Amino acid sequence: MLMTKPEWWSSDHWSTPPSLVTELEAEFGVFDLDPCCRAETAKAAKFYTASDDGLSQPWHGRLFMNPPYSKPAPWLEKAHHETLSGRADLVITLLPVRTDTRWFHSLVLGRAELRFVKGRIKWIGWQGTPIPAPKDPSMFAIYRKPMGGSDGA
Numbered sequence: 504m505l506m507t508k509p510e511w512w513s514s515d516h517w518s519t520p521p522s523l524v525t526e527l528e529a530e531f532g533v534f535d536l537d538p539c540c541r542a543e544t545a546k547a548a549k550f551y552t553a554s555d556d557g558l559s560q561p562w563h564g565r566l567f568m569n570p571p572y573s574k575p576a577p578w579l580e581k582a583h584h585e586t587l588s589g590r591a592d593l594v595i596t597l598l599p600v601r602t603d604t605r606w607f608h609s610l611v612l613g614r615a616e617l618r619f620v621k622g623r624i625k626w627i628g629w630q631g632t633p634i635p636a637p638k639d640p641s642m643f644a645i646y647r648k649p650m651g652g653s654d655g656a
Contacts, residue, residue: 563590580610586649591648596615
């Protein structure tokens with residue numbers, strides 16, 4: 504029986520495949536916080552949902568973040584600020600490759616390490632099943648705490 508898609512469902516809620524997160528954890532360690540997710544899609548033991556408002560919450564440790572693609576800028580600004588201040592050690596953000604956007608040029612380019620994903624990610628949909636490949640390729644923008652600690656920003 505095919506269930507009706509929930510009203511809240513949009514591509515902003517697509518879940519990152521667990522295998523992709525496992526690969527990142529093998530390199531960076533287990534994530535301490537997922538600041539923008541649904542409870543059932545969290546990639547860390549500590550997480551913030553929309554009702555928690557992850558942008559207004561403290562960030563710490565190693566974070567994995569698949570921000571809303573409809574409005575990634577505030578999340579990228581917070582990732583940069585939290586790592587620059589030393590509160591977060593590492594923020595790995597999964598983003599669409601949209602190098603023509605303002606947010607890419609002002610908040611990613613020159614501020615984060617970039618890694619491009621080969622092929623298209625098979626996102627997980629609201630029923631827990633794979634979604635056909637999206638139109639955009641994907642990349643990781645990796646923000647790191649400056650060496651030597653905080654600069655007090």
